[in-house]
């Protein structure tokens with residue numbers, strides 16, 4: 001057991017928010033799970049897609065989200081133009097523009113969480129005002145989870161909390177007071193991340209997660225091209241905070257993980273580097 005200032009994991013390799021859906025894998029990953037090529041229990045934790053107080057359509061209308069999707073419905077989704085608008089391959093990586101399309105916290109707690117018995121789960125939460133986060137945190141209190149990732153850095157939704165330090169301090173303190181779980185703050189590069197880490201540490205946040213996808217025209221950029229940027233952010237953070245750092249951005253191999261550990265990460269997240277090779281994260285987690 002590795003104890004990252006209260007975030008207790010069996011393995012330093014985690015699945016990044018969004019990479020494993022709501023914690024049970026995306027529909028297209030399920031055949032790999034059935035075949036044993038993806039083993040979600042092999043990760044130190046699986047961080048969920050961002051959950052909000054209410055369900056949101058975001059930038060994607062998914063008719064199958066709440067239904068028992070069939071093979072044909074999955075195929076329709078994979079081939080649809082609509083999907084390409086929210087996730088597309090570009091040189092060096094991917095652009096995603098989901099806009100927090102999700103089922104909402106109540107549905108996740110009632111219908112999805114009970115199915116996740118073998119997986120170490122870190123729900124990722126998002127809101128527009130402080131009360132949204134406190135509300136989400138309180139709902140998660142009774143659950144058996146590894147911690148909660150507070151997302152203040154999504155490039156695809158309008159939210160200004162990350163640039164308002166007074167409000168951020170209020171957010172972190174209220175979340176800390178309201179939560180029974182270790183808290184992780186997920187930061188991006190479009191805000192003063194060093195200042196945010198400092199505020200988070202002062203407010204009793206347990207760990208920092210860096211980095212979120214990078215805002216560009218059309219959405220958030222992720223994948224191999226952002227690795228040098230993510231490494232720099234982790235190295236910068238390491239100089240100013242004693243909090244554990246969960247580093248990620250562009251990791252595609254065990255060697256990449258090692259580079260993050262060398263600049264000061266305590267754990268790493270694997271994300272879009274594996275959209276085309278869904279079995280690779282499991283292989284890496286098992287090797288580590």
Ligand SMILES: Cc1cc2nc3c(=O)[nH]c(=O)nc-3n(C[C@H](O)[C@H](O)[C@H](O)COP(=O)(O)O)c2cc1C
Nearest residue numbers: 016017018049050211212213222223249250271272
């Ligand atoms: C398809 C997709 C969905 C994502 N969904 C979320 C999300 O719901 N919440 C979040 O905080 N980050 C989300 N991310 C960002 C990743 O967790 C990660 O921070 C980012 O992609 C950088 O890492 P990578 O280059 O390894 O993918 C998503 C990324 C992708 C590609």
